[in-house]
Amino acid sequence: MSDEIRHECGVALVRLLKPPLHYRAKYGTSDWGGTKLSLLLEKQHNRGQDGAGAAILRARPVPGESAYVVFRSASSTPLVDLLGMIARRTPDDDEQTFLGHLRYATFGKDDVACCHPFVHKSSCLSRTLLLAGNFNLTDNRALFERYVALGHHPDSRADGYLLTQLMAHYLGCALDAATFQSSPPPHPSLSAIAGVLRASLQNVDGAYTLCGMTGDGWCFAVRDPHGIRPGYVYIDDEVAVVASERPAIQAAFDVAPEGVKELPPGAALVISPSGEVSETRLFPSAAKRSCSFERIYFSRANDCDIHRERKALGAALADLIMKAVGGDFEHTFFSYIPNSAQVAFHGLLEKFIDDGKMPRFGQIAVKDAKFRTFIADAASRREFYKHVYDVTYGLVRPGEDTLVVLDDSIVRGNTMKRAILPMLDRLGPKRIVIASSAPPIRYPDCYGIDMSTLCELIAFKALVNLLGETAEMELRQIEGKLSDPFVNPLAQLYARFTPAEHDAEIARLLTPPGLKAEVTVVFQTVEALHAACPGDTGDWYFTGDYPTPGGYRVLHTALKNYLEKNDERSY
Numbered sequence: 001m002s003d004e005i006r007h008e009c010g011v012a013l014v015r016l017l018k019p020p021l022h023y024r025a026k027y028g029t030s031d032w033g034g035t036k037l038s039l040l041l042e043k044q045h046n047r048g049q050d051g052a053g054a055a056i057l058r059a060r061p062v063p064g065e066s067a068y069v070v071f072r073s074a075s076s077t078p079l080v081d082l083l084g085m086i087a088r089r090t091p092d093d094d095e096q097t098f099l100g101h102l103r104y105a106t107f108g109k110d111d112v113a114c115c116h117p118f119v120h121k122s123s124c125l126s127r128t129l130l131l132a133g134n135f136n137l138t139d140n141r142a143l144f145e146r147y148v149a150l151g152h153h154p155d156s157r158a159d160g161y162l163l164t165q166l167m168a169h170y171l172g173c174a175l176d177a178a179t180f181q182s183s184p185p186p187h188p189s190l191s192a193i194a195g196v197l198r199a200s201l202q203n204v205d206g207a208y209t210l211c212g213m214t215g216d217g218w219c220f221a222v223r224d225p226h227g228i229r230p231g232y233v234y235i236d237d238e239v240a241v242v243a244s245e246r247p248a249i250q251a252a253f254d255v256a257p258e259g260v261k262e263l264p265p266g267a268a269l270v271i272s273p274s275g276e277v278s279e280t281r282l283f284p285s286a287a288k289r290s291c292s293f294e295r296i297y298f299s300r301a302n303d304c305d306i307h308r309e310r311k312a313l314g315a316a317l318a319d320l321i322m323k324a325v326g327g328d329f330e331h332t333f334f335s336y337i338p339n340s341a342q343v344a345f346h347g348l349l350e351k352f353i354d355d356g357k358m359p360r361f362g363q364i365a366v367k368d369a370k371f372r373t374f375i376a377d378a379a380s381r382r383e384f385y386k387h388v389y390d391v392t393y394g395l396v397r398p399g400e401d402t403l404v405v406l407d408d409s410i411v412r413g414n415t416m417k418r419a420i421l422p423m424l425d426r427l428g429p430k431r432i433v434i435a436s437s438a439p440p441i442r443y444p445d446c447y448g449i450d451m452s453t454l455c456e457l458i459a460f461k462a463l464v465n466l467l468g469e470t471a472e473m474e475l476r477q478i479e480g481k482l483s484d485p486f487v488n489p490l491a492q493l494y495a496r497f498t499p500a501e502h503d504a505e506i507a508r509l510l511t512p513p514g515l516k517a518e519v520t521v522v523f524q525t526v527e528a529l530h531a532a533c534p535g536d537t538g539d540w541y542f543t544g545d546y547p548t549p550g551g552y553r554v555l556h557t558a559l560k561n562y563l564e565k566n567d568e569r570s571y
Contacts, residue, residue, distance in 0.1 A: 010047030048102025128215030135208030138550025205550035217273030227265030311347030312532035398428025
């Protein structure tokens with residue numbers, strides 16, 4: 001992806017189902033669980049580079065010693081730091097549950113206090129709670145007010161803090177009911193843990209895959225009712241595992257794809273202190289709207305299904321690209337933006353070859369290592385910015401060829417305009433066609449991707465330009481129709497223009513001053529996206545069809561913010 005956007009985090013949970021001595025005898029290591037957690041986090045390193053954290057829980061802690069240990073890092077290399085902390089500790093023979101998290105800072109400060117797991121401390125182990133998750137909620141204010149109404153005085157408005165404290169509240173209520181005139185206090189039951197999760201998450205609007213554990217050995221994983229955020233499960237007689245990506249589990253535990261299952265939306269996996277594993281439905285079935293951006297870009301392409309889907313996305317662009325180049329295959333050179341668009345590019349090439357065409361192709365754009373500059377002069381900084389990418393010379397015939405470059409999506413278009421297109425123009429193509437394997441991103445997201453404002457989206461900028469002098473008036477008119485929580489007021493404005501008109505305006509906005517080549521933009525259709533990724537229909541960024549009321553609230557807020565010249569996040 002040419003644009004840098006921050007997105008959903010990664011989570012991992014490992015629960016050993018055998019006594020610790022079993023793993024030492026069979027695998028020859030005293031830290032089998034810690035090693036597996038480290039592998040799961042490393043194999044999901046793409047999901048978070050702003051912070052990392054882990055917690056390790058002992059099965060039978062001795063009074064006077066902590067029942068768990070927590071490690072966190074928000075340094076410039078948080079995962080490296082975290083894995084070092086895990087490796088350098090002295091493993092305890094009583095360690096049983098391992099919880100890890102990788103953080104992308106879509107919201108909040110980049111400091112260690114924001115790193116998961118969040119902890120609710122108590123001297124009573126059954127009331128101690130540790131929580132980590134891949135989540136973003138649209139109703140933080142309601143969550144805050146709900147917690148206050150329960151009689152608490154929160155010292156933060158962060159959703160992770162509020163979720164943890166809310167769960168701890170209901171956990172305490174469940175234990176209070178069970179411990180009336182009882183000594184010593186009992187441990188929670190399976191039904192009590194399920195009830196705590198249900199009570200805590202009822203009416204919560206947003207996307208989540210949460211993993212947690214109590215100090216006395218219960219652990220759980222729960223996924224939102226629409227399955228927006230991913231969650232995968234592997235269970236055998238030695239271990240129960242939850243992670244955000246299937247290939248991470250496959251690599252860490254050497255299992256086939258069919259051995260790893262999805263955690264059903266609206267369900268919880270609950271494991272008792274004695275190792276009994278249960279799957280419990282918390283909420284009624286809802287339409288599955290899992291995030292299609294996971295398939296297009298975020299998840300790693302070594303998942304067999306995602307690999308196949310990305311190739312299908314590339315193949316679906318073949319006819320649109322051929323139309324854009326006027327059918328002149330002989331004078332067209334094909335390439336892609338590294339690295340996430342590579343698999344879709346393979347699908348495009350295979351489609352041409354299957355159709356009897358032999359494309360000329362190669363790697364034109366080469367992304368240099370990320371560098372930082374402290375140059376104060378703005379013009380000099382812009383010159384450095386243009387060289388984030390380098391280019392392969394001698395492949396494109398100057399003045400003759402059309403250069404087609406495949407990207408997986410175009411969000412803001414800043415890198416495309418300021419760096420990539422000027423770089424490609426140095427090769428002398430007569431035309432540059434930018435093909436996106438995703439449809440145009442017309443609407444803000446609020447479920448984990450850092451694009452909750454309208455003013456940054458190049459597709460929205462194109463709409464405003466097409467509306468012309470009446471844009472602000474028309475946007476203010478539809479702002480008055482925001483009383484219905486399931487209304488998308490922008491859809492009617494987008495519908496006034498054909499895809500060709502909209503795409504042409506995006507191409508004009510992307511074209512930097514002085515560019516010699518003509519620029520054309522080709523976008524995937526929503527219909528082709530659904531055909532390529534039939535199991536993941538979460539497409540609200542493209543269609544404005546949000547799965548929850550909170551999504552529409554964020555859209556409405558984003559529109560109001562735009563009209564008030566307020567570019568802050570809309571949730």
